[in-house]
Amino acid sequence: YLSRSGNVKTLEGKPLDTTLIALMAFPSEAAARAFANDPAYAPFVSARQDGSDSRFQMIDNTDLAGTIPYLPKG
Numbered sequence: 001y002l003s004r005s006g007n008v009k010t011l012e013g014k015p016l017d018t019t020l021i022a023l024m025a026f027p028s029e030a031a032a033r034a035f036a037n038d039p040a041y042a043p044f045v046s047a048r049q050d051g052s053d054s055r056f057q058m059i060d061n062t063d064l065a066g067t068i069p070y071l072p073k074g
Contacts, residue, residue, distance in 0.1 A: 020052075032058055 004022040008015075026032040035041060036056060048054050063070075 029058065029060070 002023040002025055004020070006020045008018050008021055010016070024032075026035065036045075
């Protein structure tokens with residue numbers, strides 16, 4: 001996890017009805033999809049879905065507007 005916190009504060013706009021946000025990093029979209037579809041993860045998916053109104057969303061590191069300079073790690 002990059003972050004997993006219930007300390008969610010909205011700085012601009014209408015707050016979401018969110019009590020927990022987790023951010024995870026994967027080396028590729030394929031790796032994220034492999035994680036989400038891994039049979040070993042299936043019991044945890046069921047528990048997460050049964051215990052909450054949850055979303056599992058994916059974002060990449062592209063800049064849609066093309067205005068943020070890319071700074072490579074290292």
